[in-house]
Structure formats: C-alpha cells, structure tokens
Amino acid sequence: MRPSLESFADHEQASDQRAVARRLLGEARPFWRQWALVLALVLMSAIAGAGAPWLIGRAVDDAILAGDRRELTILMLPLLGLYLMSALAMRGQIRVVGTVGQTLLAGLRDRLFGRFLRVPLRFFDRQPVGDLMSRVINDVDTLNQFFSQVLSQTLGSVFALAGVIVAMLLLDVRLALVSLAIVPVMLLVTSYFGRRARVVYRRARETTGDVTAGLQEGDSGGREAQAFNRTGENISRFRERNAANRDANVEAVGVSSAFAPAIDVLSTLAIAVVIAYGGYLVVNDALTVGVLTSFVLYVQQFFRPLQMLSTMYAQVQAGLAGAERIYAILDEPAEPADA
Numbered sequence: 129m130r131p132s133l134e135s136f137a138d139h140e141q142a143s144d145q146r147a148v149a150r151r152l153l154g155e156a157r158p159f160w161r162q163w164a165l166v167l168a169l170v171l172m173s174a175i176a177g178a179g180a181p182w183l184i185g186r187a188v189d190d191a192i193l194a195g196d197r198r199e200l201t202i203l204m205l206p207l208l209g210l211y212l213m214s215a216l217a218m219r220g221q222i223r224v225v226g227t228v229g230q231t232l233l234a235g236l237r238d239r240l241f242g243r244f245l246r247v248p249l250r251f252f253d254r255q256p257v258g259d260l261m262s263r264v265i266n267d268v269d270t271l272n273q274f275f276s277q278v279l280s281q282t283l284g285s286v287f288a289l290a291g292v293i294v295a296m297l298l299l300d301v302r303l304a305l306v307s308l309a310i311v312p313v314m315l316l317v318t319s320y321f322g323r324r325a326r327v328v329y330r331r332a333r334e335t336t337g338d339v340t341a342g343l344q345e346g347d348s349g350g351r352e353a354q355a356f357n358r359t360g361e362n363i364s365r366f367r368e369r370n371a372a373n374r375d376a377n378v379e380a381v382g383v384s385s386a387f388a389p390a391i392d393v394l395s396t397l398a399i400a401v402v403i404a405y406g407g408y409l410v411v412n413d414a415l416t417v418g419v420l421t422s423f424v425l426y427v428q429q430f431f432r433p434l435q436m437l438s439t440m441y442a443q444v445q446a447g448l449a450g451a452e453r454i455y456a457i458l459d460e461p462a463e464p465a466d467a
Contacts (some may be wrong), residue, residue, distance in 0.1 A: 185204055329380050
C-alpha cells in the first residue's frame with residue numbers, strides 16, 4: 129500500500145537531509161559557468177581578506193611605531209586596493225548568484241505546477257489544496273535565501289577560513305595553534321544545534337502547510353459551514369492549527385537565537401586568549417606589536433564567516449525542510465497514460 133500524501137515529510141527519500149541537500153545542489157549543476165565565475169570572485173575576496181591584516185601589521189611595526197609617514201603612505205595604498213577588490217568581488221557574487229537563484233526557483237515552480245497536472249485525481253482527494261499552494265509558494269520561497277545567499281557565502285566562508293589559517297600559520301605558529309584550539313568546541317556546539325534545528329524547522333514547515341490548508345478550506349467552504357452550522361467548529365480547528373504553527377516557529381526561533389550568541393561567546397574567548405598570550409610574548413620581546421595586531425584581526429576574520437554561517441543556519445534548515453516537501457510532490461508518480 130502506498131504511503132498517504134500526509135506522511136510525505138516522513139518519506140525515506142525526502143527525510144534524508146543529505147539526500148535533499150545533494151538534490152538541491154544538483155539543481156544548480158546546469159549553471160556551472162556562472163558558478164565558476166562566482167568561485168573566481170570568492171578567491172578574490174579571500175585573497176583580499178588574508179592580505180589586509182598582514183599589511184596593517186607591517187604598518188604598525190615599520191611605519192607607525194617608527195614614525196615613518198612615507199612608509200605608512202606606501203603601505204596604505206595597496207591596503208585600499210585590497211578593500212576595493214573585495215567590495216567589487218562581493219558585488220559580483222551577489223549579482224550572479226541572485227540571478228541563478230531566481231532562475232532555479234522559477235524552474236521549481238514550473239515543475240511543481242506541471243506535476244499537479246499529471247498526478248492521479250485521487251491525489252487531490254487526499255491532499256488539501258491549501259497545502260499544495262503552500263508548497264508552491266511558501267516552501268519554494270524558503271529556498272530563495274538558500275540559492276541566493278547561502279551557497280555563495282558558504283564558498284566564501286570556506287576559502288576565507290583557509291586563507292586566514294594559512295596566513296596565521298605563516299605569521300606565527302604559536303599564536304595560530306592557540307587561536308585554533310577553540311575550533312573543536314565550536315564543532316560540538318554546531319553539531320548539537322544542527323540536530324535540534326532540523327527537527328524544529330521541519331515541524332515549522334509542516335504546520336505552515338496546515339495553516340494554508342485551513343485557510344483554503346475556510347474560504348472555499350464558507351457557505352457549507354454556515355448552512356450546516358459548523359462555523360464555530362471550523363474557527364476552533366483553525367485556531368488550533370494557527371497555534372501549532374506559532375509554537376513551532378517560536379521553537380525554531382529559539383534554537384537559532386541561541387546558536388548565534390554561542391558562536392559570539394567562543395569568538396570573544398578566542399580573541400581574549402590571543403591577546404593574553406600574544407601580550408605575554410610582546411612583553412618578553414618574543415613578538416612584535418604589529419604581528420599581535422595582525423593576529424587579532426585574523427582571529428576576528430576567522431570567526432566572522434562562522435558567525436555569518438550561524439545567522440544563515442536558520443535559512444539553511446528552513447530551506448532543507450521546504451525542499452523535503454517540494455521533492456515529496458515531485459516524486460509522486462504521474463497518472464499512467466491511456467491505452
């Protein structure tokens with residue numbers, strides 16, 4: 129016996145987060161030329177990000193502490209060039225990825241609509257029309273941030289982290305190891321919140337579909353409800369669905385709002401440790417002030433992509449939950465052709 133459409137969110141294929149993520153990435157494969165351009169722009173941003181703190185450290189040691197205005201001017205010109213290069217690369221990323229993302233979303237809506245026209249009629253007997261509308265509109269819209277921002281920013285964060293780690297190791301191995309000591313704790317925190325977020329965001333998407341289905345039923349069946357004196361019962365049922373949706377979204381916001389501050393605390397702790405240990409080395413003439421300044425900037429840059437990813441974490445989980453519901457419809461077998 130085929131599983132009911134109401135249980136699609138629990139379908140083995142759709143419920144596998146990694147399978148859903150792979151399918152979403154597969155949607156972007158035809159645009160490989162645009163992604164190659166995005167990758168080049170991401171590399172430009174990473175180079176600029178890794179070079180700027182090094183120049184600032186040199187400016188402190190060779191120009192500011194030495195009182196050399198000419199050297200300071202010489203070092204500030206390439207620093208300005210790096211910041212301009214980073215800004216232009218970021219603008220290009222946003223433009224290219226935004227265009228690709230909107231094209232992908234339009235294609236998903238077309239495929240969903242086409243699937244609705246090919247499924248058996250009993251499909252609509254068991255599945256509320258409002259929930260189907262929610263999948264085409266609300267669930268597809270949750271993928272907007274995923275395709276428009278998350279993919280490019282994830283690439284940018286990975287390359288930025290790699291550049292910062294290499295720069296720190298080349299600058300001073302001791303401070304680099306101290307800075308990276310906090311990473312295992314951060315991975316544990318991310319894993320914990322990841323498990324919680326997957327559950328609550330799937331529930332939020334499901335309750336949103338229930339609310340949309342309730343609205344559609346109430347609007348289309350208003351006359352029947354009044355004729356059979358079911359107005360009060362329908363209002364009570366909608367309030368229950370609305371309350372469930374509210375509670376699910378409040379729980380989802382609670383998870384995401386706890387994740388970002390946890391990353392902030394770890395970031396602040398890492399900076400404090402670097403300043404304390406680096407200050408000790410400076411006092412004992414084992415390190416220069418410029419190198420310590422560069423390291424503080426590098427640590428901030430190291431955690432900035434992670435902080436950015438933490439703010440996008442809610443969008444990722446909401447997008448994957450919406451994608452599960454979308455692929456559940458797209459995987460529904462079509463009506464067999466007439467003989």
